[in-house]
Amino acid sequence: MQGRITKQISNQYTVDTQCEKIICSARGKFKNMGLSPVVGDIVEIDPENKTIEKIISRKNKLDRPVVANVDVALIVTSLKKPDISYTLLDKLLTIVQSNNIEPIIVLTKLDLVSKRELKALKKTLKYYEKLNIKVIQNTKLYKLRKMLKDKVVVLTGQTGAGKSTILNKLDKNLNLETKPISEALNRGVHTTRHTELYKIGKMYMVDTPGFSALDLNMMSVEELKNTFREFANYKCMYKDCTHNNEKNCGVKKALDDGLILPTRYENYIRFLKEIYENSSKLYK
Ligand SMILES: Nc1nc2c(ncn2[C@@H]2O[C@H](COP(=O)(O)OP(=O)(O)OP(=O)(O)O)[C@@H](O)[C@H]2O)c(=O)[nH]1
Ligand SMILES: [Mg+2]
Ligand SMILES: [Zn+2]
Known part of the structure; x- marks a missing residue:
């Protein structure tokens, strides 16, 4: 039986098969092979023993967040609180594209910038659109639904950028925890801690722990x-x-x-x- 891993908490993997969700553990052999199943993997399972038997070869794998077989990355970019960081934006674009993932920039908190600031920002962002990178606003999420049909999608971006808020808007039943930025920053931790795929309509979305520092590990x-x-x-x-x-x-x-x-x-x-x-x- 085949399914997709949608959630992992240590050695407990939730596998979404066509009919049901089964919580499985990974066999020891994976560890010996230096390979462990991750969220997004398509796996063969033994439904009786509730074990993962085989990992189908991956299209790609992200390290942070750890997710496999990703089609699209929404680079959630807040314009204010936290302020837009072009270094982070460019770094995420680089990492995403080097993994053969299509990037889409989703702008948030447009309501917090003045008209004049917005004009300057939009001019800069036009540059990215000219590179054939889609830029959309979090107030126009209906545009996303069409683009993301049948895709595995990761959301990435700074803590407090508004990733969970986007998912909550896309699916009113999710009720993910969101935190005002001041609180999140004061605690110095991300509100979202484990990696999980949420099936929203026809798309699989990942709400990831936000991150601010990333390395370009092993990139040439x-x-x-x-x-x-x-x-x-x-x-x-x-x-x-x-x-x-x-x-x-x-x-x-x-x-x-x-x-x-x-x-x-x-x-x-x-x-x-x-x-x-x-x-x-x-x-x-
Ligand atoms: N003004 C304004 N606030 C927003 C917008 N989008 C999200 N927020 C707020 O920003 C705060 C942080 O949003 P979250 O969705 O928790 O951010 P996150 O990216 O999931 O953060 P982490 O899980 O910590 O990585 C919340 O208080 C949201 O209500 C927006 O477009 N405008
Ligand atoms: Mg979050
Ligand atoms: Zn040159």
Whole structure:
């Protein structure tokens, strides 16, 4: 019998089969193989012993949150309280795209910014739309329903950005815990703690613990470059140009010409350095 893991609490996996939810444990052999089932996995189970027997090979797997077979990531981006962070936005875009997941930016708390601020923000966000990344507002969630039909969807973004609030709006029966930002920040912990897939209509949604710091674990420079889609439009003298200190770099020229958003380039360099630091740690 096959099903999808929708929830995990230590070795207790909730497996959603076509007819029922069965709580299973993973067999010891997975541990020995250095492989453990995660939320989002499609698994073969033994319904009598209530054990997971086999993990069907994955399309992808995210590390934080730990979820497999993800189609779309909603990058929930609050404009105020917490303030928008382009570094976090670009980092999430990079991580999501390097895992072959389609990113959709969902803006929240538009009601907390002034008209003038909103105008400037929208201009910046247009840049992302030109990269073919969808940007939608949390007041227009009906647009999401169509886009996310039959998809496994993760929500990600800072604590207090409004992820659980979005899920609650999409499904009035969920009643996920949400916390005013001041309270959440004072406690220094995320309101949402374990990973779980919620079936909402025809989509599987993950309400994840929000996170603010992420590393680009094991990403190569080549992968990083690929996730900055706009860079491919410019030609550099060296084919393996890292767009850092090289001569005749088309990307740096485009930056000087105002064709590349400065924060995008800054974040790219920041991530590049992180990757170099990670790999030097590896060889120490
Ligand atoms: N003004 C305003 N408040 C919002 C909006 N969206 C969410 N909030 C509020 O922001 C606070 C945090 O929302 P949550 O949904 O708990 O945030 P979260 O992203 O799930 O946070 P974690 O679970 O801690 O990662 C709550 O008080 C929400 O009511 C919005 O569009 N405007
Ligand atoms: Mg939450
Ligand atoms: Zn270059």
